[in-house]
Amino acid sequence: MQLRDKKILLTGATGGIGNALAKTLHFLGAKLILAGRAPDAFKSLIAEICVNPASIAVAHLDLASPDVNEQALAISREHPDLDMIVNCAGMNLFSASASAPADEVSRLLDVNLKGTILLTQALLPTLMKRPQAAIVNVGSTFGSIGYPGFAAYCASKFGLRGYSEALRRELANSSVRVFYVAPRATATAMNDVAVQEMNAALGNAVDDPVAVAEQIVCAIARDRSKLFIGWPEKLFVFMNGMMSSVVDKALLKQLPVIQRFLLKEAKS
Numbered sequence: 001m002q003l004r005d006k007k008i009l010l011t012g013a014t015g016g017i018g019n020a021l022a023k024t025l026h027f028l029g030a031k032l033i034l035a036g037r038a039p040d041a042f043k044s045l046i047a048e049i050c051v052n053p054a055s056i057a058v059a060h061l062d063l064a065s066p067d068v069n070e071q072a073l074a075i076s077r078e079h080p081d082l083d084m085i086v087n088c089a090g091m092n093l094f095s096a097s098a099s100a101p102a103d104e105v106s107r108l109l110d111v112n113l114k115g116t117i118l119l120t121q122a123l124l125p126t127l128m129k130r131p132q133a134a135i136v137n138v139g140s141t142f143g144s145i146g147y148p149g150f151a152a153y154c155a156s157k158f159g160l161r162g163y164s165e166a167l168r169r170e171l172a173n174s175s176v177r178v179f180y181v182a183p184r185a186t187a188t189a190m191n192d193v194a195v196q197e198m199n200a201a202l203g204n205a206v207d208d209p210v211a212v213a214e215q216i217v218c219a220i221a222r223d224r225s226k227l228f229i230g231w232p233e234k235l236f237v238f239m240n241g242m243m244s245s246v247v248d249k250a251l252l253k254q255l256p257v258i259q260r261f262l263l264k265e266a267k268s
């Protein structure tokens with residue numbers, strides 16, 4: 001799909017992957033609307049990538065707010081020529097399930113799943129009027145592999161993957177394409193010190209957000225509706241679908257290390 005001159009609403013642009021996505025999409029000639037809780041936070045990013053700050057729009061959007069539908073409708077009124085949404089905003093929670101704070105679990109489900117779905121469906125009528133439109137959902141390897149210590153996050157990303165698949169099939173004979181892209185661990189503020197140390201102890205690869213953004217944009221440009229980033233994560237995703245007991249055994253070996261870092265997280 002051609003990106004030049006497409007009007008794209010991007011969430012999560014104050015974050016690591018979203019920031020890199022904004023730069024790459026702008027470089028390729030897309031017209032950006034950056035949406036987030038504090039639109040002023042986009043000022044430095046806009047100043048960095050663009051000589052004419054007015055050429056990048058900003059919008060207020062809090063995916064955890066009960067008003068997310070109204071916020072989305074305000075965006076569609078202001079931008080009736082919207083061609084694409086990139087749902088990149090998200091939050092993580094590394095915690096043993098028994099001690100996961102209920103309010104954080106609730107907020108995580110609101111941001112990663114409920115708010116993202118409500119935003120998407122509110123903007124869908126606008127997208128369906130465009131000759132070539134797209135919805136890009138940023139999931140995770142943990143949207144295909146249930147991983148200890150990330151139960152609520154996994155639930156949200158499994159949900160987002162299911163939503164993306166159903167929507168892609170529902171819109172298959174429309175002008176709107178649906179993409180689901182699943183990064184593996186990436187070096188951003190989303191992963192706190194305990195998660196970073198755990199990844200190092202387990203030898204898990206951690207990607208650069210710029211490389212992740214480039215792969216996501218490449219998938220859109222090449223009309224690749226599903227992208228799982230990283231090897232051997234791709235293989236584990238496949239194996240978990242076919243023979244989950246093999247992945248059960250591999251994760252059982254990792255469990256003592258994961259539990260060590262869950263304890264460290266709980267104490268911090």
Ligand SMILES: NC(=O)c1ccc[n+]([C@@H]2O[C@H](COP(=O)([O-])OP(=O)(O)OC[C@H]3O[C@@H](n4cnc5c(N)ncnc54)[C@H](OP(=O)(O)O)[C@@H]3O)[C@@H](O)[C@H]2O)c1
Pocket residue numbers: 011012013014015016017018035036037038041061062063064065087088089090091111138139140141182183184185186187188189190191
């Ligand atoms: N980093 C990884 O290891 C990794 C791996 C796989 C998948 N992913 C996925 O990649 C995406 C981007 O992650 P990242 O690593 O770039 O995360 P990040 O650096 O922590 O950024 C998260 C972004 O989400 C926004 N956000 C959080 N709560 C929000 C809310 N209530 N309303 C609107 N925006 C909100 C944040 O905005 P504020 O500035 O307002 O907080 C920020 O822009 C996420 O969907 C994540 O699940 C990340």
